[in-house]
Amino acid sequence: xxxxxxxxxxxxxxxxxxxxxxxxxxxxxxxxxxxxxxxxxxxxxxxxxxxxxxxxxxxxxxxxxxxxxxxxxxxxxxxxxxxxxxxxxxxxxxxxxxxxxxxxxxxxxxxxxxxxxxxxxxxxxxxxxxxxxxxxxxxxxxxxxxxxxxxxxxxxxxxxxxxxxxxxxxxxxxxxxxxxxxxxxxxxxxxxxxxxxxxxxxxxxxxxxxxxxxxxxxxxxxxxxxxxxxxxxxxxxxxxxxxxxxxxxxxxxxxxxxxxxxxxxxxxxxxxxxxxxxxxxxxxxxxxxxxxxxxxxxxxxxxxxxxxxxxxxxxxxxxxxxxxxxxxxxxxxxxxxxxxxxxxxxxxxxxxxxxxxxxxxxxxxxxxxxxxxxx
Ligand code: GMT
Numbered sequence: 001x002x003x004x005x006x007x008x009x010x011x012x013x014x015x016x017x018x019x020x021x022x023x024x025x026x027x028x029x030x031x032x033x034x035x036x037x038x039x040x041x042x043x044x045x046x047x048x049x050x051x052x053x054x055x056x057x058x059x060x061x062x063x064x065x066x067x068x069x070x071x072x073x074x075x076x077x078x079x080x081x082x083x084x085x086x087x088x089x090x091x092x093x094x095x096x097x098x099x100x101x102x103x104x105x106x107x108x109x110x111x112x113x114x115x116x117x118x119x120x121x122x123x124x125x126x127x128x129x130x131x132x133x134x135x136x137x138x139x140x141x142x143x144x145x146x147x148x149x150x151x152x153x154x155x156x157x158x159x160x161x162x163x164x165x166x167x168x169x170x171x172x173x174x175x176x177x178x179x180x181x182x183x184x185x186x187x188x189x190x191x192x193x194x195x196x197x198x199x200x201x202x203x204x205x206x207x208x209x210x211x212x213x214x215x216x217x218x219x220x221x222x223x224x225x226x227x228x229x230x231x232x233x234x235x236x237x238x239x240x241x242x243x244x245x246x247x248x249x250x251x252x253x254x255x256x257x258x259x260x261x262x263x264x265x266x267x268x269x270x271x272x273x274x275x276x277x278x279x280x281x282x283x284x285x286x287x288x289x290x291x292x293x294x295x296x297x298x299x300x301x302x303x304x305x306x307x308x309x310x311x312x313x314x315x316x317x318x319x320x321x322x323x324x325x326x327x328x329x330x331x332x333x334x335x336x337x338x339x340x341x342x343x344x345x346x347x348x349x350x351x352x353x354x355x356x357x358x359x360x361x362x363x364x365x366x367x368x369x370x371x372x373x374x375x
Contacts, residue, residue, distance in 0.1 A: 001368055002031045004079060006072070006100065007091040009040040011235075011261060012206060013286045014121035017151070017174055018091035019043050024177070024361050026050045035079055037068070053079050069095040069102075076103035080114050087368045089117045093124040094134055097141035115146035115371035120155055120169070122283030126304070127210065130162050139163045146371040149364075152305025155283040170367060173308070174284045175360035176352055181266045181293035183349075190271040193257065198228035199335045202272040202296065204265060204287045205279075207237025212301070215278040215324050217243050219299070221250040222328035227335050231256045234268055269294035273341065274331055277301070277310075280321055285309050292352040297334065297344035299327050315348045 003025060007018030019040040022032040026049035033051045034040055043052065057071045076099065079085065088103070090096035097118040107114055118141070128134060142148055142165050149172045150156040156169045194200055201220055205211040213233070220231040233243065233256060240258065247253040262268060269275075275291035277300040284305045288298045292309075298316035300306045301323075310316050316334070319326035334341055 001087060001365075001372070002033070002083060002085045003368065004033045004035055004076065004083075004085045004088040005091070006035050006076070006088065006096045007040065009034075009036045009038040009043075011041050013174075013284070014092045014119075014124075015040055016042060017121070017286065018089075018119075020175070020177060020357070021089075021361070021364065022050065023047070024357055025364075028361065028365075031083075033079055033083055033085060035072070035075055037072075051083070069099045072096070072099040073102040073106070076100060077106050080107055081110060081112065085114060086372050087115050087117060089119065089364075089368070091119045092121050093118060093138050093142060094128055095137075097145060098137050101141045101144045113375040115375045116144075117147040117149065117367060117371060118142060118145040119172075120148065120150045120159060120283075122151070122155060122281070122304070123210070125150075125155060125159050125162060126281050126283065135163070139165060143167050146375065147367050149367065151284040152308050154305040154308065158283075158304075170363075172360060172363045172367070173355060174286050174289060175357045176289050176293045176355050177357045178293055178353065181269070181290050181352075183295045184267055184270040186267055186270045189267070193232065193271060194230045196228070198230060199273045200230050200232060200271055201274045201276055201331070202232045202234065202269065202291070203276045204234040204262075204268075204290075205237070205277075207235055207239040207243070209239060210280045210282075211237075211239070212278045212280050212321070213239045213243050214246050215322065215327070216276045217246045217250065217252070217256065218324045219276055219278065219328045219331060220256065221247075221252045222324070223331050223335065224252055224255060226332050229255070229335070232268060232272065233258045234260075234262050234265060236260050265290060266294055269296050272296045273345075274299060274335060275316075276327070276331070277306070278321070278324070278327060279303055279306070282306050289352060289355055292348035295345040295349045297341075297348045299331050299334070301327075309351075311347075311351060314344075315351045316344060 008015040302318040317330035
């Protein structure tokens with residue numbers, strides 16, 4: 001198939017899923033065309049089946065807000081016509097689903113029918129899409145998509161709860177490439193981070209408010225009172241300065257390393273003992289799955305789709321959003337007994353295997369075939 005993929009080309013979860021999916025589809029022999037405003041972060045174009053088409057947004061002094069959605073729709077028309085694409089797969093509803101709808105209508109005037117698959121990722125439904133600024137457009141463009149997928153059962157139910165959506169939503173969970181995300185031997189790195197031994201806790205995110213990164217620091221401060229340990233904070237975003245200040249205020253700054261955005265997350269995960277994800281809302285929790293694949297168990301909130309990924313008492317523990325004491329208590333329980341911790345590590349990997357790329361990929365291929373057959 002010739003597949004067009006639209007996504008945010010950043011380190012964000014939806015962009016990562018879209019890029020990894022595109023690369024895997026290209027490996028399977030499909031021709032994959034990324035249409036976005038920058039080359040996606042994890043995309044190396046070293047494959048005969050991978051293409052990148054930049055969306056250039058022309059600036060004009062009249063525009064306080066350059067119309068990206070129109071530029072994207074125009075580019076989609078252009079790419080679908082000249083590359084003869086079979087299907088468009090847009091990741092994150094805003095504004096990708098409505099741009100694809102517009103492109104589809106324009107293409108019809110050229111006698112071209114192209115099916116659109118929209119994958120809902122989380123904040124496009126729970127935070128941004130739900131805001132009345134965008135709601136009518138999001139609702140309309142989901143209903144107009146030929147196929148709709150959600151990355152967890154919980155997100156599917158949220159979509160039906162918040163929007164008047166009559167379209168059937170198929171749950172296709174996020175996936176992991178176990179060739180890349182696996183435990184690597186990085187003992188020297190572990191020694192550098194924690195020279196006198198001790199445990200390593202880790203958090204990776206975009207440091208947006210929804211991630212409750214300050215809870216991560218608070219949990220760690222409590223763990224540190226009992227267990228010699230270090231905390232690695234990977235990623236960057238608006239909450240980072242507050243987290244740095246909080247670490248100082250709580251007297252743990254010396255034991256917290258802020259590493260910023262990192263490419264080789266799997267190497268950092270490989271030296272870690274416990275992953276913290278106390279999010280306010282989380283449709284799936286891809287970062288936690290990446291950790292589990294590297295044998296790192298998880299303490300998380302029980303928000304959104306997290307209970308579908310982190311299994312209570314098996315791969316880690318889940319507590320209510322904001323229950324810092326509860327999360328710290330469970331972290332101490334897990335980290336204080338080596339044999340118990342090792343069992344959690346084994347379980348984490350075992351569970352992560354259920355999300356292997358090779359199992360999820362055919363579900364997308366199947367959906368593409370169905371929507372192509374129905375246009
Ligand atoms: O979590 C974010 O802020 C980024 C966001 C995105 O769209 O890039 O992530 C969402 O999609 C990921 C991939 O499907 C999911 O793993 C995340 O759980 C989801 N984030 C939220 O629901 C907050």
